């Protein structure tokens with residue numbers, strides 16, 4: 001059944017894109033999910049009663065906020081973003097100057113999406129493949145091909161959870177032999193599901209992992225940096241709270257503000273960070289950093305302007 005068009009969202013989309021320093025944002029639209037992957041920290045915390053996803057914010061409020069901030073790239077993730085009521089209406093209502101990326105488990109019906117949303121608007125899609133969940137692999141591949149043939153740039157993402165990591169050669173072949181890009185995320189052990197990888201397992205995984213996840217194997221540079229997060233990039237939570245990156249949220253560092261507040265302001269300068277070696281992949285490739293060789297350098301650093 002086609003999703004009912006949400007006129008409220010479309011009408012409120014009139015706010016035009018402002019000129020801001022914001023180049024990119026990673027947006028955890030919701031932490032609700034229809035899957036229960038064993039390696040998911042949200043699932044693990046929910047099972048222990050430590051975490052309850054926030055209620056959905058009305059789509060019209062998100063449209064107002066993002067069209068006001070106008071990032072060049074808006075990377076929508078979750079949880080499962082498709083669970084947001086009126087998700088496709090909301091995508092349509094975003095200013096066309098905002099280029100959208102979506103990460104999804106692809107469990108929802110994609111037929112309406114491909115008919116209403118252009119690949120020019122959604123320039124990238126990451127489809128997370130979770131063998132422990134209920135979708136038949138062939139059907140998942142069928143969804144990948146539907147999107148690909150409609151012109152969407154897609155990547156399949158796969159987590160090296162110990163119970164599925166040895167499937168890597170088969171799974172990689174299944175997607176790549178069909179022309180679908182394949183990306184591997186090493187399982188980042190949580191406090192709830194610890195797992196110490198044997199050297200043999202690490203060596204096996206290393207073969208499949210790109211440079212963007214090299215920090216997982218250790219031996220990284222811990223030099224502090226000045227980071228453009230908060231000025232050119234935001235990480236936004238399901239209630240609108242905005243941080244320089246998800247690391248700041250996890251480490252309980254101050255937020256930049258809440259983007260649903262119409263008085264929200266981006267930082268006007270790059271800021272110090274001693275955690276660059278733990279920089280989360282989804283934010284790391286979007287921020288700019290400058291290494292600080294000494295504390296004096298930080299004190300003398302001029303606020304850096306960003307050329308639009």
Ligand code: SF4
Pocket residue numbers: 033034035036037039040041042043078079080105128130
């Ligand atoms: S699909 Fe993603 S958000 Fe949902 S349970 Fe699995 S890992 Fe977590």
Ligand code: SF4
Pocket residue numbers: 225227228229244245246247248273274275276278279280283284287289
């Ligand atoms: S962890 Fe990375 S993205 Fe986050 S503030 Fe530090 S350098 Fe910036």
